[in-house]
Amino acid sequence: MRLSLRACFGVLALLALGLTGTGWLIGELLQLQPCPLCIFQRLLYLLIAGLALCGALLPGWWRIWGVLMGLSAAGGLATASYQTWLQQNPESSLACGFGEPTVIEQIVNWFGVRWPDLFLATGFCSSKDWVFLGLSMANWSIVCFLAFMVAAAQLVVKGQRP
Numbered sequence: 001m002r003l004s005l006r007a008c009f010g011v012l013a014l015l016a017l018g019l020t021g022t023g024w025l026i027g028e029l030l031q032l033q034p035c036p037l038c039i040f041q042r043l044l045y046l047l048i049a050g051l052a053l054c055g056a057l058l059p060g061w062w063r064i065w066g067v068l069m070g071l072s073a074a075g076g077l078a079t080a081s082y083q084t085w086l087q088q089n090p091e092s093s094l095a096c097g098f099g100e101p102t103v104i105e106q107i108v109n110w111f112g113v114r115w116p117d118l119f120l121a122t123g124f125c126s127s128k129d130w131v132f133l134g135l136s137m138a139n140w141s142i143v144c145f146l147a148f149m150v151a152a153a154q155l156v157v158k159g160q161r162p
Helices: 005-029 036-056 059-088 090-095 103-114 139-160
Strands: none
Touching: 005 139, 036 059, 036 090, 036 103, 036 139, 059 090, 059 139, 090 103
């Protein structure tokens, strides 16, 4: 069964929202403290969901939405990869949360002040508090962002006008 372009964007929006909600729920249930990089990834998932929703509602610009989704997913992949590196090298984690705030930390702080239940960063980037099937949440995020990049690339390259 082949999905329409609108349906593909809709499914991607639901998946991105689902991942955001799942990450938040796991954090709440297990009382995990998200770090600035975790929250930034959460914001990128929400951005991907918003762009995918735009693709579903405004399909005339499907290539633009697909490219923007791919770029957002690439940013998420880079962020999750950096967090994974920090988890593997905790002695290098002084760059996250200490000293002058980075642009990412400033963005996260801005959202955290306005919506603390969803975006307040209180943890350390090098912490690996949750592991499932041998992978930390940052590792799983690499997989998910990579999947969004592949999906966005397929939409841009093989998508057809509705």
